[in-house]
Amino acid sequence: MIVSVIGLGLIGGSLALGLKQNGFATKIIGVDNNERHTKEALEIGIADEIRSLQEAVELSQVIVIAVPVDAACKLLPAILDRISEDTIVLDMGSTKADICEVVEGHANRSRFVATHPIAGTENTGPRAAFPTLFMSKVGIICDEGDSDQDAVHLAERLYKSLFMKVVYMPSKEHDLHIAYVSHLSHISSFTLGLTVLEVEKDEKTIFNMAGSGFASTVRLAKSSPAMWAPIFDQNAKNISMVLGEYIKNLQIFKELIDNQDQDKMFELMENANDIRRILEGIILNEHNLIKK
Amino acid sequence: MIVSVIGLGLIGGSLALGLKQNGFATKIIGVDNNERHTKEALEIGIADEIRSLQEAVELSQVIVIAVPVDAACKLLPAILDRISEDTIVLDMGSTKADICEVVEGHANRSRFVATHPIAGTENTGPRAAFPTLFMSKVGIICDEGDSDQDAVHLAERLYKSLFMKVVYMPSKEHDLHIAYVSHLSHISSFTLGLTVLEVEKDEKTIFNMAGSGFASTVRLAKSSPAMWAPIFDQNAKNISMVLGEYIKNLQIFKELIDNQDQDKMFELMENANDIRRILEGIILNEHNLIKK
Structure with missing residues (x-):
């Protein structure tokens, strides 16, 4: 063919x-x-x-x-x-x-x-x-x-x-879900990269102090703007909604930090830990594909 | 000893x-x-x-x-x-x-x-x-x-x-820099995990639609609340400031998406791409340590 x-x-x-x-x-x-x-x-x-x-x-x-x-x-x-x-x-x-x-x-x-x-x-x-x-x-x-x-x-x-x-x-359902599980990750990473680059003018500091966690969260900030600008544009409505929720949750987290409310922080992070099960599910999903 | x-x-x-x-x-x-x-x-x-x-x-x-x-x-x-x-x-x-x-x-x-x-x-x-x-x-x-x-x-x-x-x-300088290159990454990841878990009740959808990018950005959401709640508490002032800047940058990104301003989005992402050089620097830093 x-x-x-x-x-x-x-x-x-x-x-x-x-x-x-x-x-x-x-x-x-x-x-x-x-x-x-x-x-x-x-x-x-x-x-x-x-x-x-x-x-x-x-x-x-x-x-x-x-x-x-x-x-x-x-x-x-x-x-x-x-x-x-x-x-x-x-x-x-x-x-x-x-x-x-x-x-x-x-x-x-x-x-x-x-x-x-x-x-x-x-x-x-x-x-x-x-x-x-x-x-x-x-x-x-x-x-x-x-x-x-x-x-x-x-x-x-x-x-x-x-x-x-x-x-x-x-297709409409696809665009909503993908805003959560892919487009949001990219925006989070691009913006994390930008925020750190803006303030850490002395690169030596980043080299010395950034660990594997930082590398993992900003990896997607290397992605191609030529590919992503049109995606963000086409899926603007969904992404804007999803991004709004992410910002709202970050503001909640910030308030807990400002109020030094460790108990509630602990609870939020414990809920977030549930992502472990999801990540294992993704790996299992791929593994099952390979076995089938 | x-x-x-x-x-x-x-x-x-x-x-x-x-x-x-x-x-x-x-x-x-x-x-x-x-x-x-x-x-x-x-x-x-x-x-x-x-x-x-x-x-x-x-x-x-x-x-x-x-x-x-x-x-x-x-x-x-x-x-x-x-x-x-x-x-x-x-x-x-x-x-x-x-x-x-x-x-x-x-x-x-x-x-x-x-x-x-x-x-x-x-x-x-x-x-x-x-x-x-x-x-x-x-x-x-x-x-x-x-x-x-x-x-x-x-x-x-x-x-x-x-x-x-x-x-x-x-020590004071340490706490400020580490808020940017480590603590922020963890909060970004915890909150990303929470945001997706809140909305995607059907886990099959995440398993099917989440790729390696998602996994990479939410990996840190698996981290221990018992370790991190006290860190966020002790470094509250620095983290609150850094988190505020991250939220501000996300809001700028959201506005560009709402206004469908592709050119400005492109420019921001191109700036974020500079993180590639930083990540290579981190790897080189480790590599040099091994060589020395």
Whole structure:
């Protein structure tokens, strides 16, 4: 099967490497308007050939959109305008409601499958890509009723070929939940990084005093602004609500500290400790995927 | 040298294991008022024998206090009341101003060395201890002018025997910087965990949708309330200020999201990306310690 990947960064690049290694794709056509990326993608073997978008659409059975979510919303209608009825398009963006809305009522809507693989690192570009990024991760497919059955089936086959678990979910529900479990973490981390950088002008102090806990909480502050600004924009309503709750909880914590109310602090932290069970659940979830 | 360790949890236990393995301690006397911990400490080999506080103080050349910071402030004066002039006491707490204040003017103040090893994990108790916890980490010694030279020298030798780097700093300065690079990370993580747990009643959703980024930012929410409540209490003034700045920055981020100001969001995140250089600096710092 010929697969075109539009956007040869961490996500698109890793997908391409994985689908080539496992034989799902007989050929990967790469599309990217960043020349350095196309050059690197050829060197690394992410893409077998680089083509224009139009050529890629004509030549492939599967078209994967792996660009920032604002660019994806612009690209998708143009791609659907041109595809044949045997081709499917899927996107891999972190927000799902907007992209589903933008093609609502399009004549070829049913050839599109809205997906979100829950995988990534804080690194970017083709050189950050690796073929096992998606292994034992969850791939979410949204609003599957709006896609042809064969298209959904093929998208599911593609993800399962990478040892992923496929989960179905309405796009609006996806965007709300993902605001809590992913977008909030990123904003918390970006802002933590900023707050410390603002005040600790003497880097030696950070080097000496920051431990593994600091590193762990600010790791996501390394993430790509080009990828995240459009996500925060598209999911603004949900994120604003979730962020408001986070700020409210921080203010409660601050009051307890100001009032030196150790008992109540203790209680809050004990409740937060329950996250241990959740984190073990996540690991178990991945482990079960591997065993199945 | 006979070393007494008071508090046989992650920190005290790891120190004991390290000092026994490297030969610095010929014998470890363990003190802990938690019976399960003393039993486990003997089983694991953290302590050679368990003794009362009074016996431990009489029998050892080095006394290490590794209990929560509120308990440490109560213990230290009582220990200083009884020690001989050849003995030194050091504490390992995450806050330094209060403990230095509590023994200001004590007749044996100069036998005490205030220290803070920048090391730890989110796990607790003797079973979480391991002998290399401190390897290539920084050990901070505060207000060294208030301690006898031989006491400071011995504390430094102890840390260096574990391949640590020793850094000197006034206690008040320590407490301000550590509020930024450690205490804030913990509050951010505790509160993030709470916020998500409050709303995501259906754990399956978290298991399916949470990725490695979420796990990384909430890892510290597993930390021990018994250890952290007294730290937040003792460093309340600094933490409140730092937390206020973090909340202010989150509110700025929220406004940008509400106004869908992608350009300014992009700029903030690009500034936050500078944390990459800092994190590399931390790794390099550790690496240089190993090489030296």
